[in-house]
Amino acid sequence: MSKKLSLSIEDLHVTYPLTGAAGKNKVARAVDGVDLQVFVGETLALVGESGSGKTSMANAIMRLIDPSAGKIMIDGVDVVPLQGKELRAIRRNFQMIFQDPFESLDPRQRVIETVMEPLAIHSIGESEAERREMALAALSQAGLRPAAEIGERFTHQLSGGQRQRVAIASAIILKPSLIIADEPVSMLDVSLRAGILRVMADLRDQLGVSYLFITHDLSLAWMFADRIAVIYLGRIVEEASAVDLIANPMHPYTKALVSVIPVPEVTSLEDRTILTGEIPSPASIPSGCRFHPRCPLFRELGEPAKCLTEDPILQIQSNAESHRVACFFSDNKGNQ
Numbered sequence: 001m002s003k004k005l006s007l008s009i010e011d012l013h014v015t016y017p018l019t020g021a022a023g024k025n026k027v028a029r030a031v032d033g034v035d036l037q038v039f040v041g042e043t044l045a046l047v048g049e050s051g052s053g054k055t056s057m058a059n060a061i062m063r064l065i066d067p068s069a070g071k072i073m074i075d076g077v078d079v080v081p082l083q084g085k086e087l088r089a090i091r092r093n094f095q096m097i098f099q100d101p102f103e104s105l106d107p108r109q110r111v112i113e114t115v116m117e118p119l120a121i122h123s124i125g126e127s128e129a130e131r132r133e134m135a136l137a138a139l140s141q142a143g144l145r146p147a148a149e150i151g152e153r154f155t156h157q158l159s160g161g162q163r164q165r166v167a168i169a170s171a172i173i174l175k176p177s178l179i180i181a182d183e184p185v186s187m188l189d190v191s192l193r194a195g196i197l198r199v200m201a202d203l204r205d206q207l208g209v210s211y212l213f214i215t216h217d218l219s220l221a222w223m224f225a226d227r228i229a230v231i232y233l234g235r236i237v238e239e240a241s242a243v244d245l246i247a248n249p250m251h252p253y254t255k256a257l258v259s260v261i262p263v264p265e266v267t268s269l270e271d272r273t274i275l276t277g278e279i280p281s282p283a284s285i286p287s288g289c290r291f292h293p294r295c296p297l298f299r300e301l302g303e304p305a306k307c308l309t310e311d312p313i314l315q316i317q318s319n320a321e322s323h324r325v326a327c328f329f330s331d332n333k334g335n336q
């Protein structure tokens with residue numbers, strides 16, 4: 001049985017022009033050839049450290065920035081060439097929750113107005129009263145109760161956790177098929193995170209919404225997602241079911257990330273791999289395998305020339321159809 005795609009990204013590139021004399025005509029390749037699929041109803045976590053291109057990818061999918069190349073298929077339609085009305089109509093199916101709930105909401109608006117706004121933009125609802133009812137239902141679904149009372153507050157009167165719930169209510173009111181959540185809990189107090197994630201999980205169960213869940217925290221991805229894609233310097237380096245990726249990481253980068261998950265059943269203190277060095281700048285991506293300057297396996301194998309000259313592509317591994325890895329030596333035998 002073939003699963004239906006909600007989002008399919010093909011060879012996506014996002015570049016930023018470099019400024020200053022040294023940067024003339026040069027670009028930073030923040031997203032550098034990404035293929036990624038999210039199936040209907042599933043949660044895919046995109047995991048990577050700061051600067052790996054996660055937000056650039058989310059912004060390109062939402063068409064908040066223009067990709068420099070590639071296709072973004074939403075429910076089977078490439079949205080990259082679309083503009084204006086056509087883009088707005090299809091974008092209704094995709095909503096985004098941003099990292100910073102203080103920046104993403106207008107502090108002078110009442111909560112109810114904020115949540116009703118997307119309805120007016122898309123001309124949904126017969127009357128103001130109907131739109132209000134829909135907004136109250138969305139607030140309630142996002143866990144803001146009593147909705148009528150909270151709806152009358154101004155967003156600047158709310159806590160970070162409440163604001164993120166308003167953002168969730170504004171996202172679900174259009175009944176999107178996919179929500180892109182870019183680090184939705186990383187700016188919130190630890191005590192509030194579980195509540196927000198619970199609301200997001202409930203929406204998945206009740207509305208069948210798919211998620212592209214962006215995080216730098218692999219253990220969070222493991223808890224929340226069905227599948228995980230690991231991004232490094234603008235490229236997916238490994239992709240598998242959440243269970244398989246944690247139990248059997250194959251890329252040396254993923255192995256290092258898994259080795260420091262602070263959960264005893266996953267890792268032991270002795271097996272920790274602490275990566276040295278920083279993620280390079282996307283303005284000067286290393287040759288060959290972009291991970292080689294930080295790769296423990298590269299050093300262990302005596303610095304194979306292949307890693308310096310050839311760019312590994314994401315390939316299916318023999319153990320599982322859905323487990324893909326971009327490493328020449330991930331099986332440790334070097335025979336690929």
Ligand SMILES: Nc1ncnc2c1ncn2[C@@H]1O[C@H](COP(=O)(O)OP(=O)(O)OP(=O)(O)O)[C@@H](O)[C@H]1O
Pocket residue numbers: 016017028030048049050051052053054055056057216281282
């Ligand atoms: N508007 C911009 N102009 C120039 N470079 C940018 C711009 N936005 C992002 N970058 C660069 O692109 C790379 C990827 O940034 P991006 O914000 O997509 O990463 P991220 O994975 O979301 O990181 P974080 O975890 O810190 O949010 C970084 O090197 C960043 O400095």
Ligand SMILES: [Mg+2]
Pocket residue numbers: 054055056
């Ligand atoms: Mg980001």
